[in-house]
Amino acid sequence: MQQSDDLRWELICRREKSGDFLYGVTSMGVYCRPGCPSPRPKRANVRFFAAAAEAEAAGFRPCRRCDPKGEREALAAEVVRRTVAAIDAAETAPPLSELAKRAGYSPFHFLRLFQARTGLTPRAYAAGVKRRRLQAELASGARVADAVAAAGYGSESRVYEGGGNRLGMTPGRARRGGKGETIRTAFARCPFGPLLIGSTGRGVCFLGFAEPEADLLADLKRRFPQASVEEDRDGLAATLAAVLAFLEEPKAALALPLDLRGSVFQMRVWEALRHIPPGRTDTYARIAASLGMPRGARAVGRACASNPVSLAVPCHRAVGTDGALHGYRWGLAQKQALLAAERRAAGED
Numbered sequence: 001m002q003q004s005d006d007l008r009w010e011l012i013c014r015r016e017k018s019g020d021f022l023y024g025v026t027s028m029g030v031y032c033r034p035g036c037p038s039p040r041p042k043r044a045n046v047r048f049f050a051a052a053a054e055a056e057a058a059g060f061r062p063c064r065r066c067d068p069k070g071e072r073e074a075l076a077a078e079v080v081r082r083t084v085a086a087i088d089a090a091e092t093a094p095p096l097s098e099l100a101k102r103a104g105y106s107p108f109h110f111l112r113l114f115q116a117r118t119g120l121t122p123r124a125y126a127a128g129v130k131r132r133r134l135q136a137e138l139a140s141g142a143r144v145a146d147a148v149a150a151a152g153y154g155s156e157s158r159v160y161e162g163g164g165n166r167l168g169m170t171p172g173r174a175r176r177g178g179k180g181e182t183i184r185t186a187f188a189r190c191p192f193g194p195l196l197i198g199s200t201g202r203g204v205c206f207l208g209f210a211e212p213e214a215d216l217l218a219d220l221k222r223r224f225p226q227a228s229v230e231e232d233r234d235g236l237a238a239t240l241a242a243v244l245a246f247l248e249e250p251k252a253a254l255a256l257p258l259d260l261r262g263s264v265f266q267m268r269v270w271e272a273l274r275h276i277p278p279g280r281t282d283t284y285a286r287i288a289a290s291l292g293m294p295r296g297a298r299a300v301g302r303a304c305a306s307n308p309v310s311l312a313v314p315c316h317r318a319v320g321t322d323g324a325l326h327g328y329r330w331g332l333a334q335k336q337a338l339l340a341a342e343r344r345a346a347g348e349d
Helices: 002-014 052-057 071-089 096-103 107-118 122-139 144-151 156-160 171-175 213-223 237-248 264-273 284-290 297-305 332-345
Strands: 022-025 030-032 046-049 182-190 193-199 204-209 228-231
Touching (some): 022 052, 213 228, 264 297
Parallel strands (some): 182 228
Antiparallel strands (some): 022 046
16 A cells, blocks of 8 residues: 555656546645645645545645646536537637627636637637638529628638638639539559658648548549549659658658648648657647647547548557557558658658
C-alpha cells in the first residue's frame, strides 16, 4: 500500500492526470484530481481517496480549479450546447455580448469557455452555419441570389470576403454540385503500390495510395461526384515527380499547390499538421490544445481521417497520447513506414 501511495505522490508531483484516484489536502480542506494546477501540497498534508464520495465523507470539499466531480465542466458543456443551438436557430448570429449575457458569463470568460470546447469562436461557428445553409440552399436548386439571401449573407459579395470564397468554388458551381469543374488525374507506382493524384486549376485536391487503382479513383469521384475527371499524366508529371521524390527521400515538407475544401475546424487541423516537421510526431491531444480545444483530440482524429491529400497534409505524423500509431486512412503499416523513412532521412535512426 505504501508503494502505491508513493507512486500516486509521484503523479501529483509531475502533475500527470490519472482517473484512478483523488487526493485531499488537509491544510486546505479540498480534494483534487491528479494534474490539478494548484501549488503542490506538502506530502504530509496529502490523503488519497478512491472516489469523490469517500473524500467528501472525510470532510473535504471539491477543488474549484480542477473540478474533480466534473460539475463545472458539465455546466460549461451545457452552456456551449445551448449557445450552439441558439446560433443554429437564429437568422443572424447574436453578438458575443448577448450570448455571454444569456450564459451568465463575462464576454471574455464566455469566449474562452466556448473556444475550449469547440475550437472556434462563436463568430467562426456562426460563419460555418451560414456556409452550410448556403451549400444546402444551392444543392436544393435555389437561384444563387436567393440562396445567398436565405443563408444570411445579405449580398453575393459577402460570400467572397476574407480573401477567397467560402465554398472552395463559386456559388454557381456549388449549386450544381461541382458540375463544370475538371479534375485532372494521374497514376504512378510508389513504394506502397498504386498512387493517384487529382488536381483542379487551383491545386492538388486528392492524393491517395496503397490501394487498387479502381478504389483510389472511386474515392476521388465520391469526394467530387459532379466533377469531370480526366486523365492527364503528362500535365501532372512534375507533381507526380515531387511526390515520388518525397517518398524516396522525405527530408523536407512536400510543398504542392493545394485545393483544400473542408470545414473551418478541418482546415485549422490540416494547417497544424503541415507545421509538423518530417520525422517528428505530435499527439492528437496536443494539436487540439494548440487550436484552443483541449478536449478535442477525437475531433482532431476525425479531421485527420477526412484529409483528402495525404503526404502533403501529413496526417501520418499525428499519434496517440501514448505515442502509439492509431488509425490511418492508408493503413498503419504505411504510417509506420512513412515515419521510419522520415526519421532515417533526418538522421534520427
